[in-house]
Amino acid sequence: DVKVTQSSRYLVKRTGEKVFLECVQDMDHENMFWYRQDPGLGLRLIYFSYDVKMKEKGDIPEGYSVSREKKERFSLILESASTNQTSMYLCASNTGQGATSGASLGELFFGEGSRLTVL
Amino acid sequence: QQQVKQSPQSLIVQKGGISIINCAYENTAFDYFPWYQQFPGKGPALLIAIRPDVSEKKEGRFTISFNKSAKQFSLHIMDSQPGDSATYFCAASMNRDDKIIFGKGTRLHILP
Numbered sequence A: 001d002v003k004v005t006q007s008s009r010y011l012v013k014r015t016g017e018k019v020f021l022e023c024v025q026d027m028d029h030e031n032m033f034w035y036r037q038d039p040g041l042g043l044r045l046i047y048f049s050y051d052v053k054m055k056e057k058g059d060i061p062e063g064y065s066v067s068r069e070k071k072e073r074f075s076l077i078l079e080s081a082s083t084n085q086t087s088m089y090l091c092a093s094n095t096g097q098g099a100t101s102g103a104s105l106g107e108l109f110f111g112e113g114s115r116l117t118v119l
Numbered sequence B: 001q002q003q004v005k006q007s008p009q010s011l012i013v014q015k016g017g018i019s020i021i022n023c024a025y026e027n028t029a030f031d032y033f034p035w036y037q038q039f040p041g042k043g044p045a046l047l048i049a050i051r052p053d054v055s056e057k058k059e060g061r062f063t064i065s066f067n068k069s070a071k072q073f074s075l076h077i078m079d080s081q082p083g084d085s086a087t088y089f090c091a092a093s094m095n096r097d098d099k100i101i102f103g104k105g106t107r108l109h110i111l112p
Helices: none
Strands: A004-006 A010-013 A019-025 A031-038 A042-049 A065-070 A073-078 A087-094 A114-118 B004-007 B010-014 B019-025 B033-038 B045-050 B056-059 B062-067 B072-077 B086-094 B097-102 B106-111
Touching: A004 A087, A010 A019, A019 A031, A019 A087, A019 A114, A031 A073, A042 A065, A042 A073, A042 B097, A073 A087, B004 B086, B010 B019, B019 B086, B019 B106, B033 B062, B045 B056, B045 B062, B045 B072, B072 B086
Parallel strands: A010 A114, B010 B106
Antiparallel strands: A004 A019, A019 A073, A031 A042, A031 A087, A065 A073, A087 A114, B004 B019, B019 B072, B033 B045, B033 B086, B056 B062, B062 B072, B086 B097, B086 B106
16 A cells, blocks of 8 residues: 655644654655645645656745655755644655556545644 | 635535535646545545546446536535545646646535
8 A cells, every 4th residue: 555654743833943844655656745734725735746856836835845855755844934834734645647556647645644833 | 727616615414315516627628637535634535536538437425427518527425424524625637747736625524
């Protein structure tokens, strides 16, 4: 089974702190994504990556950065956390367009989420 | 053009009833329409998906109906059960683009 693991389920940070959210997938997926989930707003894409050291902005990249040094690992960084970044953060991965794995093209595999509270 | 609009925001259905969630899109380049199911404390997981070359896809009690001309698609849950209580997200993507755009979600509660 595909597994996407987010290192921290719950975090409490103070305004201005630097926050790292780590995500690891074990299916050799090319693509990795970070979403944030807020009530009534659904899943909004922050950043995504098609390959190692590549990154692209999603719909709400402001206040965030990402790092993908290895294929299996995708990190979300909040350089200076603010209270409006209190949210549930979800990491996901899927196969690239040219891949031949058994998963349905486009099927996203999500981690269980990291709930971040910024005080 | 990238938006996927989902309704209703919340839905309460009696056990055994039919749950219906609707989605609409604008971008005619979308060619893959999945539905994700999310239980509390878990990440979303793919439930069922459809491509626009068919008008309906059924998997067990779950059916997607797709209307290409109206740019609408819907999820029907037949014989709804309390275990179906979850948040459901419709989504869309383009084959040339791995990015998936989600609706805002529907919180479904099935009364026992």
